[in-house]
Amino acid sequence: MPNLNQLFAGAPQKPSTTLKLNNGKITLFKRPESAQWQCRFRAPNGRWCSYSTNTVDVDEAQEKALDIYMQTKLRIESGIAHLQKNFKQVAQEEIQIRWGAQKTEREKRNINDHQFILDKYLIPFFGKVPVSEITQQIMSDFDSWRISEMGRIPKSSTQRHHASAFNRVIKFARHKNYIPIHKIVVDMKVRGEKGQPRPAFSNEELEQMYAFMPTWCEDVYHKRSNQVRVLCCAYIKILVNTGIRHSTESLPLRWRHLQWHWIGDKKYLRIWVSGKTGPRYLIAKHSVVEVLTELMQWQRLPYATLDDLIEAKLDKAIFRTPDGELSSLMENIFRHLMIKSGLLKDSSGQTRTLYSLRHTYATQSLENGVDIHTLARQMGTSVLMIERHYSKITPMMNAEKLA
Numbered sequence: 001m002p003n004l005n006q007l008f009a010g011a012p013q014k015p016s017t018t019l020k021l022n023n024g025k026i027t028l029f030k031r032p033e034s035a036q037w038q039c040r041f042r043a044p045n046g047r048w049c050s051y052s053t054n055t056v057d058v059d060e061a062q063e064k065a066l067d068i069y070m071q072t073k074l075r076i077e078s079g080i081a082h083l084q085k086n087f088k089q090v091a092q093e094e095i096q097i098r099w100g101a102q103k104t105e106r107e108k109r110n111i112n113d114h115q116f117i118l119d120k121y122l123i124p125f126f127g128k129v130p131v132s133e134i135t136q137q138i139m140s141d142f143d144s145w146r147i148s149e150m151g152r153i154p155k156s157s158t159q160r161h162h163a164s165a166f167n168r169v170i171k172f173a174r175h176k177n178y179i180p181i182h183k184i185v186v187d188m189k190v191r192g193e194k195g196q197p198r199p200a201f202s203n204e205e206l207e208q209m210y211a212f213m214p215t216w217c218e219d220v221y222h223k224r225s226n227q228v229r230v231l232c233c234a235y236i237k238i239l240v241n242t243g244i245r246h247s248t249e250s251l252p253l254r255w256r257h258l259q260w261h262w263i264g265d266k267k268y269l270r271i272w273v274s275g276k277t278g279p280r281y282l283i284a285k286h287s288v289v290e291v292l293t294e295l296m297q298w299q300r301l302p303y304a305t306l307d308d309l310i311e312a313k314l315d316k317a318i319f320r321t322p323d324g325e326l327s328s329l330m331e332n333i334f335r336h337l338m339i340k341s342g343l344l345k346d347s348s349g350q351t352r353t354l355y356s357l358r359h360t361y362a363t364q365s366l367e368n369g370v371d372i373h374t375l376a377r378q379m380g381t382s383v384l385m386i387e388r389h390y391s392k393i394t395p396m397m398n399a400e401k402l403a
Contacts, residue, residue, distance in 0.1 A: 016258045019058070021065055025234045028053075028065050037061035041069055051084055087134070087169065088127035091118050094172040114165040121146060122166055129384050130172070132179040156190050163188040198353065199346035200360040206240065212341045227321040232333040235319055236357060241285040242271065243361035243379045246330070246354040249275035255314040258292070260307075275380055282378050293395045298322060330354060366390060 019028040026041045040050045050074055053064040095118060098111050125142050126134065147153055166188040173179045190230045244250050261270040269284040293306045299322050303309040320326050334354050338344040344352060365375050372386045
């Protein structure tokens with residue numbers, strides 16, 4: 001039987017996927033799933049380091065591996081960062097540390113918003129890029145990619161949120177010495193167009209909507225459809241007369257959150273809400289009392305008056321049907337009402353949403369002479385935000401006083 005080594009002597013040999021360099025201090029290797037060469041070595045401080053040479057050519061890979069080793073050694077000896085981490089690794093580490101700390105509800109919402117931005121936009125694009133190698137060109141490519149992903153140029157408010165999340169990751173990377181001290185990494189800038197105020201309703205359009213509501217509620221085939229429409233109508237009237245935020249502030253409301261606020265012998269309905277800017281009390285317009293009374297009777301609650309219900313501090317959701325069902329589809333129900341009533345678009349062609357009710361409240365309040373500081377506290381926002389969205393229209397509202 002012939003020797004196997006002689007039998008296959010002429011056969012081509014499989015190239016080695018592991019090489020030793022610099023007297024064995026550096027290992028050059030290939031991962032099973034990659035054609036590019038990787039290098040691994042123990043740094044002078046005892047920590048193992050692993051990098052990609054980003055090449056399939058073995059000669060070029062050896063040169064790069066030696067260069068990486070020498071640069072790492074120099075950085076450690078100079079006290080400069082040497083750990084190469086990509087954006088995804090740093091972002092995940094930063095957000096995990098933030099989640100691990102005890103936070104207020106407002107801070108938790110901010111972290112949750114940043115988590116969404118990282119997962120939706122920043123990590124998909126920057127994820128594999130070494131955090132210290134993000135250049136202006138890469139940032140310009142991100143701008144183009146984001147437009148293609150969103151299908152539009154993002155507004156400045158959107159870009160501010162993205163920039164805040166991105167710049168936090170870069171700041172964290174510098175703090176952890178993942179970016180060399182003298183390395184320049186570009187910040188994310190805000191270049192978007194200013195957002196337009198959401199479309200509001202005029203007083204005439206509100207009257208048109210209110211007049212159409214009874215017909216809309218009855219034009220159904222099922223009891224459940226009638227109930228969710230009746231609930232939506234009450235929801236709309238309360239939102240437009242309080243300025244409360246849809247969903248985050250409104251849907252969690254419970255009857256125990258209602259109180260009377262007395263000034264002399266006059267009483268006003270006070271509502272406790274917890275939302276984007278933390279907990280606060282707001283004063284509802286007087287018309288909300290009638291809406292809540294009708295809602296109490298429709299839900300068949302065992303109280304003679306709204307006063308009795310408020311005094312009982314009932315711990316049940318306000319926005320529910322008589323059967324106890326909570327609706328999470330208010331946006332869809334509202335949109336159906338807008339289509340059927342012919343109010344879906346405003347005069348400029350913008351589509352109305354439930355947030356248009358909050359904008360309507362702000363517009364009407366300014367028209368009625370409420371100052372922006374009081375309005376900001378009532379709506380749980382900043383004076384700057386009120387000025388940003390309404391500074392152009394407040395002079396028009398006060399034309400008679402200004403002329």
